[in-house]
Amino acid sequence: MSVVQRKAMLKADGFFPHKKNVKGTTIIYSRKHPTAKFVRVVVDSGIGKRSGKVVGKAGVKLCYVNRMKSWREITTEIFTDNTGLVGTIRKVEDSEKFVKTCKHCKAKKFKAKTGNTVCSNACWTAWSGKKKAASPKKKTSQKIAAQKPATNPKGSTLGGPVKKKSQKVTPKSKRTYPANKSPQKKAEKKLQKIVAKILPGDLVTVEEIEFDKVTIDFTGSILGVVMKVDHHGKATTNWTANTSDLPEWDLPHLDHYKEGRRRLYRFKVLSRKCEWSKAA
Numbered sequence: 001m002s003v004v005q006r007k008a009m010l011k012a013d014g015f016f017p018h019k020k021n022v023k024g025t026t027i028i029y030s031r032k033h034p035t036a037k038f039v040r041v042v043v044d045s046g047i048g049k050r051s052g053k054v055v056g057k058a059g060v061k062l063c064y065v066n067r068m069k070s071w072r073e074i075t076t077e078i079f080t081d082n083t084g085l086v087g088t089i090r091k092v093e094d095s096e097k098f099v100k101t102c103k104h105c106k107a108k109k110f111k112a113k114t115g116n117t118v119c120s121n122a123c124w125t126a127w128s129g130k131k132k133a134a135s136p137k138k139k140t141s142q143k144i145a146a147q148k149p150a151t152n153p154k155g156s157t158l159g160g161p162v163k164k165k166s167q168k169v170t171p172k173s174k175r176t177y178p179a180n181k182s183p184q185k186k187a188e189k190k191l192q193k194i195v196a197k198i199l200p201g202d203l204v205t206v207e208e209i210e211f212d213k214v215t216i217d218f219t220g221s222i223l224g225v226v227m228k229v230d231h232h233g234k235a236t237t238n239w240t241a242n243t244s245d246l247p248e249w250d251l252p253h254l255d256h257y258k259e260g261r262r263r264l265y266r267f268k269v270l271s272r273k274c275e276w277s278k279a280a
Contacts, residue, residue, distance in 0.1 A: 003047055003054055006082055012227075013089065014236055015043060016248035025049050026056070030063075030249055034234060036096045038065045039108065040249070041089060044077070058085055060092045062099070064108040064120045072110040072120040074099045191258040193279040196267065198235050198255040202226040203271035206252060210263050218244055219268065222251070226267075229255060235267070 015029035027047045033039035044059040057079040063071040075095050080088040100109040102119035109117050118124075194212070198204070204224050208216035224239040233255040242248070252267050256279070266276065 002082065003052065006045060006047065006054065006058065006085070009082065009085055010043060010045065012236060013086065014234070014253050015041075016251075017045075021049065032249065032253065033062065033093060033096060034232065036108075039063070039074070039096055040065060040071070041093060042071075043085075043089070057081055058088075060085075060088050062092060062096055064110065066107065066120045066122075072108070074108045074110045074120070191260050193256055194259050194276050195233075195256040195279045196269070196274055196276045198226055198229055198233075198267055198269070198274070200226050200228050201271075202267075202269050202274070204237065204267045204269055206246065206265050207268045208263065208265050209261075211261070212259055215263075217268070218246065219270070222246065223270075224251075 010029045014031045016031065018028040018030065021028045024044070025048060027045045027049050029043040029045055030040045033041055040063050042061050042063050046054055046056040046058045048055045058081070059077040059079045061073055061077040062075040064074050065071055075092060078088050078092060100117060101107070102109060102121065102123060105119065105121050105123040107119050107121040107123065110120050112118050202225070204226055205220075206218040206222045207214050208218070221242070221244040222239070223241040224237045227236045227238055229235045235253055235255060237251070237253065239248070239251060242251075246265070250265055252265050255267070257264055257266060259278070
């Protein structure tokens with residue numbers, strides 16, 4: 001079982017090694033899921049960090065990155081050797097569609113230590129307090145206060161409380177009602193797909209955009225060469241230099257994205273003229 005072969009297979013599929021493994025001593029690899037947002041494909045390579053040798057089979061699973069940047073395991077880990085590694089990765093990626101989703105915040109659910117399947121964002125902590133505050137407890141007992149004898153307008157005392165005068169009731173025929181206004185739902189604006197023609201052999205760097213405006217240009221600090229681009233627009237890139245603070249898993253790997261995103265990182269081609277534009 002070759003270490004070089006296993007590392008090469010993971011690198012060719014777009015995986016990058018993590019600097020730390022808090023749960024063990026093997027090297028952990030990960031990359032973004034090709035379709036699911038906030039989901040990462042995680043591979044325990046089974047390669048010892050200190051020895052550099054294969055100490056076990058590779059384990060593949062899916063993790064959801066929640067609002068607090070914590071990783072939650074949403075699928076069980078599947079172990080395999082070099083011959084079945086690529087097929088197992090594809091099988092685990094496809095299992096994402098069967099993971100339950102929170103009906104409130106649409107985040108993926110995971111199995112907690114208690115054994116319950118709960119939301120990865122723990123969204124119930126945000127609205128449960130408001131719900132309790134909106135429904136105060138009913139009083140089960142009332143204090144009976146001694147009532148003083150009420151006096152009528154002439155000054156004589158009565159044994160009970162003063163009765164309220166009855167209010168006039170407007171007949172149904174004379175009542176007026178406000179016109180019922182049915183609010184029209186605003187038509188949801190479809191997000192346009194933004195694409196660029198990324199080709200194998202392109203010399204590329206990275207640029208950060210917010211709401212379709214370039215905020216940071218990493219020219220001079222990040223450099224890579226595109227090795228291949230499949231029919232889904234997924235690009236395999238050999239990043240030869242990265243002196244920025246941008247982690248490896250945030251580096252771009254697609255030739256398209258949806259407009260209006262708050263922040264994302266996309267390719268910038270240096271070796272030829274290539275511009276991002278709306279898909280036809």
